[in-house]
Amino acid sequence: MTAETTDDVILRLQDVTKVYAGTVAVKRANFEVRRGAVNVLVGENGAGKSTLMKIIAGVERPTQGKILLDGKEVSFDSSGDAVARGIGMVFQELNLFSNLSVAENIFATREITSGLWKIDHKEQVRRAGEFLDRLEAGIRPDMMVEDLRIGQQQLVEIAKAVSLDARILIMDEPTSALSATEVEILFRVIEDLKARGVAIVYISHRLEELIRIGDTITVLRDGQITGHEGVKNIDTQWIVRQMIGSDAKDFAKPDGHQPGAEVFRAEEISLPRETGGLSVDHVSLSLKAGEILGVYGLMGAGRSELFDCIMGRHSQSTGRIFISGEEVHERDTTRRIRRGLALIPEDRQREGLVSILSVASNLTMASLSRIANFFHISSKAEKQAVEQMVAELAIKVADPAQEVSSLSGGNQQKVVIGKALLTQPKVLLMDEPSRGIDVGAKADVFRTMRKLARDGLGILFATSDLDEVMALSDRIAVMSNGKLTGMFDRAEATEAAIVAASALGHGKASRMAGATTND
């Protein structure tokens, strides 16, 4: 469908694969970038978009495959290499030096000098001012980056990338922190760049935004490219179909068991934010034994923070929690785990696993005092506990003495779940339990959640995936801006109502709702 005029293609990825310890992030992807066009890349969380872009920008090297620039094979040793060849990138996570000024940030690593080494600050400020003026955001080049709002920082990041005079400019979710007017400014800048022949690679979750400014669109799912089209030929339906795939997710069916008595209750949980305000704002909820309560919300809605408060990870949090009707006075994680709470954290690598230890050590880490007889860990008892979990959760591992980092993402996640289950919790908090794992493992995780609920565990799980929360939950709680903005029974919940509740108190509410109700 797309015009295959090869001379338009400035950069081409051929059969690129990238493997991280534990996950295959990108699988044999082929991707083309055309000049003078906005090349859109979409996909769900963890589909591998950011990894693919980091490969183009020289931040990561592909494990296998080729990068062709102007038809010639290249390999980037560093992002400096890529910049030298005219590839600039606006990163999703801000890569600014907050202790330096805006101008210094924009010209970091290519400082304008006068004489031999002396940095010409005046000239830098003047030139930075030109770029910033085009963004019309009222940012002065001599301001410190740490004094700017997140949205303004994002614009500085964009100004920095634009100032590179790049031939290829990658934007990874550039609008995620921008207000509506700032988005309009950004789009004008993009049009301008396009007219000058710059190839833009644009990543975003906001579908109607993509349709508006995109020229071609490429869809990524589970690390593989599943569709490539000209934007003229498609609609949001098509994108969603490619993103989710025809093999709709295998959610375990509800088995119709009735939840029991209340096992957990949180009252008025609040957590102050460092920058003022509350990141969790007086949230109260209750959970029955055998019930799965889904907590839905967008990024930054306060889901993870709520879970952290419940686990006692923030000493400055307020509010009360009860387990089986008894108030939990203990404020530290260790003793809350003993009272029957357990958390599956969102960030598996950083908070879930000790990646250099074995599968067995990771599984038993939280429950050693249970397994140990006074202070002696009996190898037999430990082995038994490990084998039980490996069998119960279908963890694919040849030998539990293997390092946990050698497992696939899905199996690593099962190890984290197994670790929590070995503490024999009454309430399980799961933060994005299906993030970054493949379809098969997701189905296993969902089945496990159902089974645990049937066994009488109360499960609280946070997700930003609408399908997931609709299919798995007995009840759905919606959070927005730190507040609980909705509570639905499964029977009465509709996608539209949930999306609307999740957008309360957000500036970009209407646009999000619009995008989701289209399909």
Added chain:
Amino acid sequence: MTDTSARTAAAAPTGGSMLLTLMKLRTFIALIAVIVFFSIAAPNFLSTANLILMSKHVALNAFLAMGMTFVIITSGIDLSVGSIVGLCGMVAGYLVLNGIDLQIGYTVYFNVIEIILITLVVGVLIGAVNGILITKLNVAPFIATLGVLYVARGFALLSSGGSTFPNLAGKADLGNTGFGFLGAGRILNIPVSIWILIVVALGAAYLARYTPLGRHIFAVGGNERAARISGVRVDMVKMFVYMFSGFCAAIVGLIISSELMASHPATGESFELNAIAAAVLGGTSMSGGRGTIGGTIIGAFVIGILSDGLVMMGVSSFWQMVIKGLVIIVAVVVDQAQRRLQSRVTLIQMAKIG
């Protein structure tokens, strides 16, 4: 890039794994190598008398290195052990000679067992100070223990005004004789210090392997955040490792004073560096999470045998330092190469499957 990866992958099952095994056994191979080398190059090297003498030398460093191993596994460092050795030696010497003056006309003299216990407690308490600085006051381990290094050394010098406590034989009428047993005594013709080393080493190895605390030490070093979320009491674990390190240093202070029958306040200077070297040589990773007591003991033996053997061969002490330094650097370089090889083999295998 692609080509090399492909080749490594092909070579992995045979050459790669052979190389990996060799690399993993490197400290052991180094130990055998130095023993074989010196038994040929240095006469009398293998005589019983020499072996026992060397073991006594090695034991001192091995104690410190064991304490250091646990500290390094939690991603910390303990620079204060040398000073604790000096201060604890002085404490023991002071108690033997002067007892404690109660300021009311009485002076309490302790027997040797009590003196040993008090000295050990002093070592543990200094370790606890390190631990509190690091966990409660959030001082970086390097800085905290550097500070304690100076403070402890200063107190050691103050305790005697810089002079030595001589002749610690004790007096029969005060009931504090027998202090020399630790350093000079033998049981079954093996020095007491070696027996103590065996007991402490077995205890430490057991702790590392078979107790929740030992596992938690590794978890804290491997990923402190994950350990905390799993309910590990991170602060307590850290307190313990510094206290254990102080305990080991106190043992060394006692043994040295007992051997010499005198306490000198400068004893133990730069011992911390030898201890770190032994731990690293034995495969303890400075970034935390990895290390074994067995490896550290072997590391201590390699360093000890190397320096004693070179002395026996008449190599100048200046060259000894150069050689010791090179051995440590080579050990760490091989260690890094092993990690890289290992992770590459795993990744390539996963790319193939995935």
